Amino acid sequence: MQENDKIKVGISIGDLNGIGCEVVLKTFEDGRMLDFCTPVIFASNKTISFHKNALNLEINYHGIQEAKLALGGKINVVNVWKEIPEITFGKSTKDAGKYAILSLKAAVSALKKNEVDVLVTAPINKDNIQSEEFKFPGHTDYLASELEGESLMFMVTDSLKVGLLTDHVAIKDVASAISPRLIRNKISIIEKSLMMDFGIRKPRIALLGLNPHSGDNGVIGKEDDEVFKPVVREKTDIGHLVYGPYSADSFFGSQAYQNFDAVLAAYHDQGLIPFKTLSFGNGVNFTAGLNKVRTSPDHGTAYEIAGKGIADHGSFREAVFTALNIYKNRMEYLELTKDPLKKQRAKF
Structure with missing residues (x-):
């Protein structure tokens, strides 16, 4: 060259x-x-x-x-x-x-x-x-x-990739900011980026729940059952490899993230605390979707x-x-x- x-x-x-x-x-x-x-x-x-x-x-x-x-x-x-x-x-x-x-x-x-x-x-x-x-x-x-394009905050290393449904949003506003349309859009962006930018032909994506224990079947909030799960079913029904919502507290510590090409977190600290804990100094912030x-x-x-x-x-x-x-x-x-x-x- x-x-x-x-x-x-x-x-x-x-x-x-x-x-x-x-x-x-x-x-x-x-x-x-x-x-x-x-x-x-x-x-x-x-x-x-x-x-x-x-x-x-x-x-x-x-x-x-x-x-x-x-x-x-x-x-x-x-x-x-x-x-x-x-x-x-x-x-x-x-x-x-x-x-x-x-x-x-x-x-x-x-x-x-x-x-x-x-x-x-x-x-x-x-x-x-x-x-x-x-x-x-x-x-x-x-x-x-x-x-x-539509942007996605995507924290990446060779072995761990974490995208965010909401990024710089105050915690008190996170639940109201998340909608089925937002989840669909972010899943589409992350899928396309994994294929186009990282060469992954059929990406597997894990979606983290919003509430503790993904709501415990509605005991601790209804968003996971009423907003997250229907979108996951919709995506899997048409052949996309999207799974969840998973309880965020044990997802990284149990190494479950290793079974997926990317993780989609509900909000900033839910995704970035484990990402930086596992990858600090080697991680990269990539603005996907543009x-x-x-x-x-x-x-x-x-x-x-x-x-x-x-x-x-x-x-x-x-x-x-x-x-x-x-x-x-x-x-x-x-x-x-x-x-x-x-x-x-x-x-x-």
Whole structure:
């Protein structure tokens, strides 16, 4: 593969006072990463230089004004702003939120124009990003508004994949947010993603119940019996491998998740607590269901260690590799579905 043919990875830099820049730069400090992709970081030369020097990192980069000018074999930095932001490691500031959103918007714009192929986002602070121009609880909701398709928050590793029926929804609002239509939609998104993005031909999906013990036959809430179970029956009746709802308290501890290609949790912490317990540092947040590929690491800004040079970049590196693999799988899937006989011919 020629240098300029490699997959272009757009990178939004996240909160400048957190560990975003550190995990990005540490990932590409290893020059072997340039054998797999062409990174395009949306920030500024001076911002990257500040972090490089503050963290004592050995890294060279190529400053450009537009993503389409990115060069293969280089770490490219798009100059989104000219001023020098004030950087105070470990502090949540409005300025840090402002530049995080400038980086994200520039990266998404380049993604929509096909100037980059995939997007990997460094962590933002969901509080300091809020403004008149940005009123979203996080990356997922913003990307759902900017890109085509219906989004699903999908936490993935090679051995564990957990999707969410509801993501950034307050606990008191979860039950009212879940409907048969929502469950059907999320199951469809997760099935299609498993086939298209992960190459799983006939995916098996487990649905976790909403209430303790999946409602105990209506003793502890009726949603599992009246909302969840009818959708599962409907799906299985037409040949889909969807099972549940399972009681969430023992599902992961009993290793039951290993019998499925993915798990669909009812709400944020029901899915993310076991996922992060089992996979922290190796997990990746993938926004499934959209027409573009976006991943991120499974951690936040980590203000408590920002600027100390001790952040583990493993999850960010995994997010890059996951984005590359999903992009390749998706291109292959789309090519094969254009010519269904191609897959058959490939066997001979």
